[in-house]
Amino acid sequence: MATEITLNDLKSFEKDFDKSDKNLAIMDAVCTNGIVNCAISNEDSKKLTHAFSTEVEGGNVTDQKRSGRCWMFAATNVMRFEVMKNLNLPNMELSQSYPLFYDKLEKANYFLEAILTTLDEKTSSRTIAFLLSSPMGDGGQWDMFADLIRKYGICPKSCMPETFSSSNTLSLDKYLTLKLREYAKTLRTQHEKGKKEEDLRPMKKKMLTTIYRMLVIALGKPPLKFTFETRDKKNNFVSIKDITPVDFYNTYVKLDLSDYVSVINAPTSDKPFNRSFTVNFLGNVKGGKPVRYLNLPIKELKMMAINQLKDGNAVWFGSDVGQYCDRLSGKMSKEIFNLENLFSTEFPLTKAERLDYGESLMTHAMTLTGVNLVRGRPNRWKVENSWGPANGNNGFFVMDDKWFDEFTYQVVINKKYLTPEQLKAYESDPIVLEPWDPMGSLAL
Numbered sequence: 001m002a003t004e005i006t007l008n009d010l011k012s013f014e015k016d017f018d019k020s021d022k023n024l025a026i027m028d029a030v031c032t033n034g035i036v037n038c039a040i041s042n043e044d045s046k047k048l049t050h051a052f053s054t055e056v057e058g059g060n061v062t063d064q065k066r067s068g069r070c071w072m073f074a075a076t077n078v079m080r081f082e083v084m085k086n087l088n089l090p091n092m093e094l095s096q097s098y099p100l101f102y103d104k105l106e107k108a109n110y111f112l113e114a115i116l117t118t119l120d121e122k123t124s125s126r127t128i129a130f131l132l133s134s135p136m137g138d139g140g141q142w143d144m145f146a147d148l149i150r151k152y153g154i155c156p157k158s159c160m161p162e163t164f165s166s167s168n169t170l171s172l173d174k175y176l177t178l179k180l181r182e183y184a185k186t187l188r189t190q191h192e193k194g195k196k197e198e199d200l201r202p203m204k205k206k207m208l209t210t211i212y213r214m215l216v217i218a219l220g221k222p223p224l225k226f227t228f229e230t231r232d233k234k235n236n237f238v239s240i241k242d243i244t245p246v247d248f249y250n251t252y253v254k255l256d257l258s259d260y261v262s263v264i265n266a267p268t269s270d271k272p273f274n275r276s277f278t279v280n281f282l283g284n285v286k287g288g289k290p291v292r293y294l295n296l297p298i299k300e301l302k303m304m305a306i307n308q309l310k311d312g313n314a315v316w317f318g319s320d321v322g323q324y325c326d327r328l329s330g331k332m333s334k335e336i337f338n339l340e341n342l343f344s345t346e347f348p349l350t351k352a353e354r355l356d357y358g359e360s361l362m363t364h365a366m367t368l369t370g371v372n373l374v375r376g377r378p379n380r381w382k383v384e385n386s387w388g389p390a391n392g393n394n395g396f397f398v399m400d401d402k403w404f405d406e407f408t409y410q411v412v413i414n415k416k417y418l419t420p421e422q423l424k425a426y427e428s429d430p431i432v433l434e435p436w437d438p439m440g441s442l443a444l
Contacts (some may be wrong), residue, residue, distance in 0.1 A: 052370035061395025063388035068444030070140030075387035139442025147288030153245030321364035330392020365443035
């Protein structure tokens with residue numbers, strides 16, 4: 001074949017297509033009903049039932065709406081279980097608008113600090129291009145959420161409810177990004193005129209004053225103290241008065257965040273197992289703990305998650321939810337999508353190859369709240385999503401074990417489930433990855 005597509009090539013392609021009447025029938029079906037609807041196998045779909053041998057009792061499913069806060073929803077879903085247990089509540093929801101406010105304020109500061117530390121780099125450099133590509137987004141990681149909680153605590157949703165902009169973050173992100181790119185230009189231009197870094201810091205504070213004002217206008221003021229009132233399972237009135245968000249977390253959530261570590265599965269040749277990793281320029285709270293991962297084989301992630309679920313504790317996890325996921329039924333499985341027969345071709349890339357060639361990475365965080373074990377081995381997992389009750393089984397998804405193998409990249413596990421050797425590897429000096437590495441992706 002020549003370098004360009006010729007008319008003869010087009011005739012050849014069409015002739016090959018027309019060889020099979022099946023292609024014409026499939027074309028009609030897909031053009032009318034779409035790829036996913038035509039690819040779903042009803043027989044294989046029946047195997048993914050919403051029944052699990054081990055489950056964690058939780059509350060009602062939450063809804064992140066038109067925002068990229070899944071990492072916050074997954075984390076607050078893990079944490080609200082503790083509040084419900086400690087106060088004997090049938091249900092409650094922690095505020096996601098409260099950490100969103102401080103995440104955006106801290107991200108603005110983190111970005112401006114990154115600009116100040118790279119003043120001598122050319123605007124055309126890959127690092128500056130990366131920093132400017134997304135100064136303000138919704139996405140995040142578990143370690144970033146943990147830093148917010150350590151510094152600012154948490155409050156019930158009733159004490160800082162949703163606003164239009166917290167549930168629909170597109171416009172807020174747009175105008176915060178516009179200001180931050182303007183501020184990056186200002187700082188770099190002043191440096192080119194001879195200003196030193198210490199001369200630019202007072203300017204940075206004024207910039208953050210504007211960012212704070214924009215956030216208050218869009219999200220409201222976060223409470224310094226609040227009163228939380230509700231009724232428990234026995235209909236007793238519960239009143240917690242005049243408490244700070246930090247004290248509320250320490251008193252009613254009480255999870256020691258230093259006990260939880262991020263374990264990843266990245267089976268690429270550049271990331272050896274049993275080694276710790278961090279990512280340059282990945283974070284939100286300046287002065288917080290750097291993001292750190294321990295890379296392990298997938299079977300070890302699963303065993304840790306199972307042990308944590310058996311002890312009655314949910315598991316924050318990150319995956320590529322857009323892969324082989326039927327959003328309406330809430331079923332996640334390569335087996336139920338018969339794409340090979342639909343298109344008469346194969347999709348053979350391995351997990352490592354998908355990471356290396358930009359086909360997959362962590363895109364979404366959810367909560368594992370159950371697992372079904374057959375002779376001690378998992379065959380399906382219960383997943384609490386944050387897309388509201390209209391999807392899946394009242395908002396809960398079911399994931400088969402093969403999907404876990406292929407598209408789950410991260411679980412957050414209490415350190416007590418790690419072996420001494422694994423803990424030592426996690427605590428070793430981490431390998432620093434470039435900012436654009438797939439393991440630097442943020443859950444949305």
